[in-house]
Amino acid sequence: MGETARVSAVVWTAAGSLLAWLWLLLGQGFFWRTDVRLPRRREPDVWPPVCVVVPARDEAAVLPEALPSLLGQDYPGRAEVFLVDDGSTDGTGELARELARRHGGLPLTVVSPGEPPAGWTGKLWAVRHGIALARARGPEYLLLTDADIAHGPDSLRELVAAAGSGGFDVVSQMARLRVESLWERLVVPAFVYFFAQLYPFRRIGRRGTRTAAAAGGCVLLRADAAVRARIPDAIRHAVIDDVALARAVKSAGGRVWLGLADRVDSVRPYPQLHDLWRMVSRSAYAQLRHNPLLLAGTVSGLALVYLVPPAALAAGVAAGSTAAAVAGGLAWLIMAGTYAPMLRYYRQPWWQAPLLPFTAFLYLLMTVDSAVQHYRGRGAAWKGRTYARPQAVPDEG
Template sequence: MAVVGWIAVGAWLVLGLLRGRFWCTDQRLPPLAAVQRWPSVAIVVPARNEAGVVTATLPTLLSQRYPGRVRVVLVDDNSTDGTAHVSRRIGGTSLTVTTPATPPEGWSGKLWAVDHGIAEAGEVDYILLTDADIAHGPDSLTALVQAAEGGHDLVSQMAMLRTETLWERLVVPAFVYFFALLYPFRRVNRPTAATAAAAGGCMLVRREVLARAGGVAAIRGAVIDDVALARLVQSCGGRLWLGLAGSVRSLRACPRLADLWHMIARSAYPQLRYSPVLLAGTVLGLGVVFLAPPVTTVAGTLVGDLAVLVPGAVAWLVMAATFAPMLRYYGRPLPAALLLPATALLYMLMTLDSARRHWSGRGTVWKGRSYSIR
């Protein structure tokens, strides 16, 4: 157990020092360029059964203080709750609401809706892809465009997620933390980056670059569509930027553990490319890096063995120190960082459940739609 503890210490030193400072929360919008001619923008919002939330989010898009030409297109993805009717009532003539046909074979419902919305938008310079549950500050679009005009082809912000219930406070900050661990923002933002990622709730993409890369059709079957879009843009020489949001927030409520479990499990195994080898490596890594420190700390304490206790405690404290900035960003008390191993255990179980769903032939289920895609 002492050896495992020291392995965990070494792993945390490597992660903390050599993983692109993933634990920092200072990646906000890059310097905003002075814009002489404001480019045209279409805001495309794919929405499926979102009648309960668009009443709060659509007005934030329709009231953007953007100096250039902007159009808002909501794509009703065959909703059954009256999303289109509610949206038309809110937006009036300022909003285009359209409904595509049923997705063809090989397309995810969301990406089919996005592709339809981009076609509906017509000839514009930029497309802002934002989810129906995302609320934007009044100057959000202006700042995104200024950031893009500074030399970026895809500017994405990780929206501030809701943390009102006990389960949300336990799981959500760790969700963003683990995302940053997988895709360190600083590495994504390097001019010669090899790492590609984006946050699907808020992505401003240069339309000409997207078209040159093959359009949304090139990633039509992607479950993790934001990362797929980032890789697509990067593949044709586009430059990416990814960071935390200031005035972009999600109103999506996931009050129960079951809600969060389903949200994460639907994409966890696809994130591992459906590979049993990567699944085994992930479970082993989570066990050694996140679970071994508290286990060895408690075991060393119970038997009075400092050789076991010390490395476990050191690894646990380093782990907590890397999580503290994210908790501060979300306004959570810093001692809660010591609970990260418990959350990591939940994520391990969610990942295993995601694999179980795939192996049982259930595929991916989201918003009442089931499909098996890459």
């Protein structure tokens, strides 16, 4: 009797996981598709002025590869770059000036705002300083991009054309992250896959939806929309600042578009698991609004959706339960099938798709570790700063 009850519990749990995957496959904005790229666009008759704002803290290692790509933008209108040196100790500011002297291109201004006051994250304080300087030039658009992002020569041109043609106040591209080390290949595509699952790209650009997100490495923002949404002051606490920015713009009546990039790439290496672990865990609990109930629900959800399918398949085979094995196997198959397009986008082999449960287990541990660090008072530690209680991103609802 006890064995029958255990098998029945496995069957029902596997069936629940399968139903969850059927809903994710068909009802979550087709998040798994990777064909959301820059929308159709036409070039304007007159190219609007643009200011590029780059917050940078201790970025000397990546700046030689990223900054020249911005300075070398083939943009027909007026454009200039403001690099805001956020208290670097590795010579980031001087290196930026040297790169500008060496490569030429768009005008570069390097400034430093000093330490952020209470209530501000360092990055957003730097962005605020850069936007304030940029506004004196009267730009129509602001490109907010990170110091580790390399842009194709026509990146700015394409972003501006897409924003103008589609009437978008924010056009953001999810930069293609580096996938060279073993751990990068295993973890990075899943990071983007999970992000798209939370914020389906197709829903973000659709009128009348509440879903809003952006990717902080590449955000083209209409200057007047930034004023209406009080960017960045309205989100000054946010550690997950890109999603918070998109929410603020959309709440102020703006339109937001987010998709995958073709020639916007992150050059920052994450060679070891520790590096990727820190990247995820520093903000995971902030995403859950530092709420223990949301943490428990997230852990349970990850287990049901990602860990149950292979476990149910194995348990069903061991116990001779066809129902459990079939339900678990089908759920695992759907999971792998939805992950395959992201692996293809990252030029990774298809056989990595069945490994997603293992990667999801790593993310589960990272999320729990993020909460543990928060309650130890370490919060979101990043480059020598710790934000113990950053403002979380509002719930999707």
